[in-house]
Amino acid sequence: FYLKTGMGLLHENSWSDHYDLCLQLYESYAESSYCQGKFVEMNYALQDIFDNARSSDDKLQAYFTLVRALGAQNKLPEALETGLFFLSELGEPIVISSDTKAIFLAEFSKTKHMLDGKTDDDLLSMSIMTNKTKITAVRLMSILSLYAYLSDQKLYSLLVFRMLQTSLLHGICHESIPGFASYGGLLSCCFRDIEGAYRFGQLSLRLLEKFEAKECLGQVYLVIYSLINGWIESHYSSLEPLQFAYSNQMRCGEIQYAMMSARQYCTHMYQCGVELSTVEKTCEDYGKMMIEHKQDLFYKYTLPYRQASLNLMGRSKDPLLLTGEAMDQDVLLNDAIGSKEMALVSLIYHQCSWLAFIFGDYGLASKMVEKINEIDTSTYPAFMISSYAFVEGLVSYALAHKTNEAKWEILGRNATDKMFQYASIVPINFQHKLLLLQAESLFFSGDSMNASKYYDAAIKTAGENNFIQHQAVAYERAGIFHLSEGNTSLASQYYGQAHVAYLKWGAYCKADQLRLHCPF
Secondary structure (H helix, E strand, O other), rough: OOOHHHHHOOOOOOHHHOOHHHHHHHHHHHHHHHHHOOHHHHHHHHOOOOOOOOOHHHHHHHHHHHHHHHHHOOHHHHHHHHHHHHHHHOOOOOOOOOOHHHHHHHHHHHHHHHOOOOOOHHHOOOOOOOOOOHHHHHHHHHHHHOOOHHOHHHHHHHHHHHHHHHHHHHHHHHHHHHHHHHHHHHHHHHEEEOHHHHHHHHHHHHHHHHOOOHHHHHHHHHHHEEEEEHHHHOHHHHHHHHHHHHHHHHHOOHHHHHHHHHHHHHHHHHHOOHHHHHHHHHHHHHHHHHHHOHHHHHHHHHHHHHHHHHHHHOOOOOOOOOOOOOOOHHHHHHHHHHHHHHHHHHHHHHHHHHHHOOOOOOOHHHHHHHHHOOOOOOOOHHHHHHHHHHHHHHHHHHHHHHOHHHHHHHHHHHHEEEEEEEEHHHHHHHHHHHHHHHHHHHHHOOOOOHHHHHHHHHHHHHHHHHOOOHHHHHHHHHHHHHOOOOOOOHHHHHHHHHHHHHHHHHHHHHHHHHHOOOOO
16 A cells, blocks of 8 residues: 555656666565465566666566566466576576477586585585675576476576586575475486485574575475475474474565475375364365465365365366366366476376376276376376385286287386385385285286285374375275175275275265175
8 A cells, every 4th residue: 555655656757767666665565466366466566676777787677576576377388488587687597498308417517616615614615605696596496496397407407507507606596495405306206316315304494594595494494394304204203394384484485485385295195094074164265365365376286185075075067187176177177287287287197197096997097197107297296106106016917808909008117116116216206106006916917926015014104104095995906806806805804994994084975886896
């Protein structure tokens, strides 16, 4: 109100007579309008700045506001295009060519070489960045890295490498801190260098404390508790830090990272097997806040989890289709493809494949898995890529039984090999998945004695690590196995335990399906 009133008191020559005052008023009003989601009013203010600013430096704040607003409105290609142009103007062009792998490896090698021989103490005692242009460039890279992560994995990597290179050359600033965390994320996701990832994650936390950079906490926590710690500790341990990041960033006025933290919290709740009605309500509540703050970009990522929860709870017409109270599958999918949000596209396909498998439509599940495999998921979090492999393995073994085609066994074994790698790094998150895939493999190969042992081990391990949804699936698959062996008494017990586990998870629709189609 006060900013708008102040602008209303300006006359037509104010930009020439009171330049500094006009610039500050319009910058503040544009920023305030962005925070309130009033993008039309924001654009008017920004255009006045672009038309009247006397230098490129005077347009900097306006560009930052514009890029963040485009991102919030889910206009990721425009946000990245604007931001990359801005970076070039700042002397930090990001070169993108068709040979992205070669560029990725070259930039990684360059960054690694610059870090060689530097201890944590060396990095913590680096000089402060004083070059304002470089500070602006690193700040912009930090903002763009979020949008690139959601739409262009290779560009995300290049931005992270450049953030670190610029900081190593010119010194540390607040915006450098997420770069160290993100570099750790790349080490974990792309190179499985878990020790190195943990080192840079912890280094970023120490830098946060040293610089008292509260505004960067959300971005750092997102990387650590999504990309790094999933390879180190229980997935459940991420829930409390992500909730803290949300509340902290709201207090700091960092709306985007608050909402991103909320979105990730919803994701992890669902992945951890939290009771489905709790997940659904949490997604709905945070979704309302995202709508209120006009953060459509993050709101959309809560929808597949909320609708999947509703489907499993029995609150949708078709449990195989992500259409109902929360979303329309075709509309959201087409929108995501149109805006090149490949992270959202893969999420939709994955939830469709998971639901299709749970409800027994293995053909549909396989089609969804094939679509995921066409997407670059190289920097996705540990739990996400393990879920992709887990579902692909389960679907492949189910189709191997149904069709007896060799290709499905091969795909199943490939998925099992991947899960073996993941489980060897962090058993508490992935061992039960590996055991279940191994049981399915033994079942298909006819090794009944060992298959029975592995099913029981998968059930026990999933229960010990509190993954009730996977325990329910393991019980059901064990029931199917024992039924095929002709042991109806034992099969009945496993089916009964599966029914109890699905009810405990809150998947009433699946529990009903199991009861109605039980072969006893």
